[in-house]
Amino acid sequence: MPDIRSALLKILTPGHYGVSGRNAITVREEENRPLVQVAGWAGFEKAVLPVLAPLGLQSAGDYRHVQRQGDISCYRIAPDRLLLRGIGLTAVMQASEEAGIMALDLGHARTVVRLDGEATADLLARLTSVDVRDVSFPVGAFAQCGIHHVGVLLERLDRQSFRLMIPYTWSASLVSYLMDTALPFGISVEEGMD
Amino acid sequence: MIRINCPVCGLRDETEFTYGGDANVKRPAMDEKDPKVWMDYVFNRSNPRGDHQEYWHHTQGCRQWVILERNTLDHTVGQCRLAKEVK
Numbered sequence: 001m002p003d004i005r006s007a008l009l010k011i012l013t014p015g016h017y018g019v020s021g022r023n024a025i026t027v028r029e030e031e032n033r034p035l036v037q038v039a040g041w042a043g044f045e046k047a048v049l050p051v052l053a054p055l056g057l058q059s060a061g062d063y064r065h066v067q068r069q070g071d072i073s074c075y076r077i078a079p080d081r082l083l084l085r086g087i088g089l090t091a092v093m094q095a096s097e098e099a100g101i102m103a104l105d106l107g108h109a110r111t112v113v114r115l116d117g118e119a120t121a122d123l124l125a126r127l128t129s130v131d132v133r134d135v136s137f138p139v140g141a142f143a144q145c146g147i148h149h150v151g152v153l154l155e156r157l158d159r160q161s162f163r164l165m166i167p168y169t170w171s172a173s174l175v176s177y178l179m180d181t182a183l184p185f186g187i188s189v190e191e192g193m194d
Numbered sequence: 195m196i197r198i199n200c201p202v203c204g205l206r207d208e209t210e211f212t213y214g215g216d217a218n219v220k221r222p223a224m225d226e227k228d229p230k231v232w233m234d235y236v237f238n239r240s241n242p243r244g245d246h247q248e249y250w251h252h253t254q255g256c257r258q259w260v261i262l263e264r265n266t267l268d269h270t271v272g273q274c275r276l277a278k279e280v281k
Contacts, residue, residue, distance in 0.1 A: 063202050063256070078202060078256045079276070129207035144203060146210040146254030 004032050006192065007111050007171045011179070014191050018183035024119030025182050027175075029192030030112040030163070034088040037081065040101045044080040051095040051103075055087065066142050066155060075142055075153065083153070085165075111171035113164045113178075119185040120162050126181050130154060132162075148177045196264070199274050202256040214249030216240070217261045217277070243267055249277060 008029050016023065040047050045060050052060065056069040060076050067074040071086040084092065089105040096103040115123070124132045128145045131137060142155040153165040166174050179187065196208040216239055222231045246266050251259050261280050263272030
């Protein structure tokens with residue numbers, strides 16, 4: 001696997017930005033983990049079961065909640081498509097071929113950013129049309145949504161923690177926009193991947 | 195702002211979608227010889243005042259094509275279904 005450099009080296013410089021004396025949001029780029037897209041055609045829900053079973057997953061899941069099994073996260077992103085994070089292409093290649101399912105390595109294609117802090121939901125409410133209140137977007141929920149006209153996968157990890165999976169080539173622009181929007185809250189950048 | 199209830203992603207802003215045209219247009223049979231029929235199919239569209247069915251693509255979400263019922267007069271949005279599930 002190639003050595004993937006961060007797209008945010010010039011964007012996320014550790015330090016505090018925005019309102020002084022307040023640190024309502026912390027942003028950090030997460031390490032690059034394997035990411036595989038699994039896609040099929042009609043009858044996908046049934047066809048994909050032999051691919052998921054060895055991973056300990058019993059179904060393709062629903063469109064709103066992440067399935068977790070150990071280090072693996074499974075996101076049902078469309079009726080005939082899902083994302084597996086935390087497992088490499090080689091682990092699902094053979095089962096996919098036998099099941100007539102396409103598996104594609106997207107590990108290089110996403111920048112993953114984590115947001116923590118008391119104002120993260122307020123920040124996201126300014127960026128996306130998804131209702132991120134606790135009641136409608138609880139812990140374990142995910143949504144694909146548009147932020148800054150870019151398709152982003154948004155996941156709630158904790159009440160005050162979110163993960164954003166951003167297309168790599170758009171991530172510098174999007175995170176720069178996110179940082180600007182976060183300034184009124186006060187934001188700290190932590191060390192991430194290099 | 196129109197809000198579209200995507201069958202996969204739920205209620206989202208129109209800005210996440212791309213308009214895809216009239217969903218009532220039917221492609222002529224491939225052996226159709228009359229050029230007027232093809233011209234109508236390619237270029238001519240009705241401009242209804244009121245309820246309309248149209249294709250939208252959830253470009254920034256699930257990337258599915260949906261068929262949305264929209265009133266062209268007041269932008270009232272009705273049912274939204276996955277295009278591939280509509281016969």
